[in-house]
Amino acid sequence: MHYSKYYPVDVVNGEGTRCTLFVSGCVHQCKGCYNQSTWSLTAGQLFTEQLEQQIIDDLNDQRIVKQGLTLSGGDPLHPANVDQVLALLKRVKRECEGKDIWMWTGYLLAELNVKQKQVIELVDVLIDGKFEKDLADPSLAWRGSSNQVIHYL
Amino acid sequence: MKPVVIKRDGSQVPFDGSRIKAAISKAALVIKDNKIQPDLIVKEVSKSLSMLEEVDIHHIQDAVEASLMKNGHIELARIYIEYRHDRDIARERKSQLNHEINGLIEQSNASLLNENANKDGKVIPTQRDLLAGIIAKHYAKSYMLPREVVQAHDRGEIHYHDLDYAPFFPMFNCMLIDIKGMFTQGFKMGNAEIEEPKSISTATAVTAQIIAQVASHIYGGTTINAIDTILAPYVTKSFEKHLLTAKQWGIEDAHAYATQQTEIECYNAFQSLEYEVNTLHTANGQTPFVTFGFGLGVDWQSRLIQRAILKNRIAGLGKNRKTAIFPKLVFAIKDGINLKEDDQNYDIKQLALRCASKRMYPDILNYDKVVEVTGSFKTPMGCRSFLDRYQQTSVTDDGEIDSELIHDGRGNLGVVSINLPRIALQAKGEQKVFDELLAERLHLLKKALDTRIERLSDVKASVAPILYMEGACGVRLKADDCVADVFKHGRASISLGYIGLHETVNALFGHDQHIFDNEVKQQKSQQILQVLKQAVQDWSTQSGYAFSLYSTPSENLCDRFCRLDTKEFGVISGVTDKGYYTNSFHLDVEKSVNPYDKIDFEMVYPAISNGGFICYGEYPNMQHNLKALENVWDYSYNRVPYYGTNTPIDECYECGFTGEFDCTSKGFVCPSCGNSDPEKVAVTRRVCGYLGSPDARPFNQGKQEEVKRRVKHL
16 A cells, blocks of 8 residues: 555644544545545555554654544545555554544445445544535535535444 | 035035034044144145045045044044044934935835834824834934944844834833722723722723723733733622612512623623724824733633633624734633633633634633743733732731732833844854853843833833823822832843844854754753843842843844844855744744644743743644644643644635635735735734734735745644
């Protein structure tokens, strides 16, 4: 898996203070996407074990306390990303007590395949649906367009 | 043949040797030289000029100097040259005076008109104030201040702040008004005798009047320390009044009725106060710099006031719901009162967070840290000037000595700032030279500050009745009493200011590595501040006045010092190349770090410069994520005393965009539709410790450049 950007301290993508990972690879290619550079599966850098360890460490940091981890992209539920995302989330749930997981995906919750559903079982808040330019509204919390839904799972 | 003399104003007069004779004789008198024969010099000069048809004054003076030197009157020549130099400067100032007045009339002097973001140089009363300022400054520089102080100011080695007011006028800088004393003891204002208010709405109305009066008599910020607890008794009075009404009219649930009416009255009272403060125009031609401190009161009355202040601010001003620029709100946070979830005022902290995310204010005061750093808890005067601890002793009726810790009624006598980067540039990287120059300059700076004390030493209370006779300063002097004691023994502070610690360290130790990433540089910067701190401590011990070290916000100064230094030393990478100097000890605005790391970087400095400080973080829109904002506030609690969060709250009335406008060299532009019409946008930025609307009144160039370069810390 590739990732485009990792923010060890983030306040824009989900509630509270978070660690946020933008993975690479997205098939939805929504018009007006603010992150076009992340569409390609090989955009950015290779997601290494080292980075995975850093995420775990950042989440457990006692100085800058995090509420949890956010996965966005690209699409963390892109078939090519699912395995590694699942592995990461399992580690977070195992090693980072009390941290929640937020995720943004272009897929719809109701239409996920078995593997994707395995990932979602570990997610606390999912924002699903494509970005619809005509329904865009910058005043929305956590959503780009009003068709998207925040699922508190 | 005698030449024609062209005078400086262009008029022509015949050459007159007796004028030279008079000048030389005057100079001779100074050094008691009776050997000189002025006629001889006059003859020689006349001869040297006789071939010319016309000659200007400069030329004649050069000839006199040459003749004096040639005839061995070296000392006399020196005096003559010095006198000439002084006259030249006086003359130059006179023409400078005309030039500045002209700039005001023609509205062409941008630096004068934009010097203070809080003054609208287009309106008549402000122009009157600016004109008074031009002349007061001119007079003070020409006739009141020591020559070396004026020269150092003009060269940009030091900055004598607020020359347009003091020392010409015997004014001081900023203060905490003793509202409680004024209310409980009554006072006179204009033609009216004011008794203690009998309701919260009267109390806020009178408060606005007091602010207007006080702000007209001082030139810096006016603060009401703990407005919630000070005005709480008047909420009680309102309640009692409403309760009485309920009983008179036989209202069944009288208590509920009175509670509701009191809540409404309190909200409306603070709404009026908010509008009053923002529409006031003081005699200084500006909206007064007002700060309200609040947050520690836990009784229901104080809580009601706290909520009223925050809710009004959140609501905004006018039909566009514009962000109020004044008063500056400073919310106190204390463990056990409102810091943690089970504290009784935690709900108000949540409201404060919401308010800060939408309106930038309140900034927060972390109680324990303020006490640790400044000796006791108090709200800053104006935007960031902090008083030290002060015990007022008095003898009671029983003849016992009573000692009380007081803050209200105290003030700051003013600031003179030192140009640290200049010293570093002059030292050319030599620490030893830097130390010597710094010592020299501090000596001069003390001299400058002493003029502020002297100016107020024999002033009578009647120059500012509201301050000295009616209780704003916490005293009730008689008209002919001298005010000097109000400032002595540490009751008032007087401040050494500084800016550009960042550039100073770069100039001294190079800028290959950023100070943020270099511990040695950080230690060096602290050592420099310690030298300043030591100086003010020594001065305090020697004089009995509370000299303090103040982190100058430098709305105007960031531009001025850098401009003058660029002229003298050129564009120097890491020092003068940005077009502004960094605010006090602050982390360079271009350095991209998260707010937690920024707090860690800056947290050591307030304790050293505890006469004035504030730390900031630059944030994205946080309106949907108050939890994250609270995380940073909580992080700051044990680290920095005074913290502000800058968030993008600009609005475009054309397309409805809210967020952050693009800051360009030409002004502020809506990123969504390109609109930059000041009538149809609301742009709000932190200028110094205060907010400003740079769309309506542009910043100076240096400040605009600095704002342009600010990076988000998240």
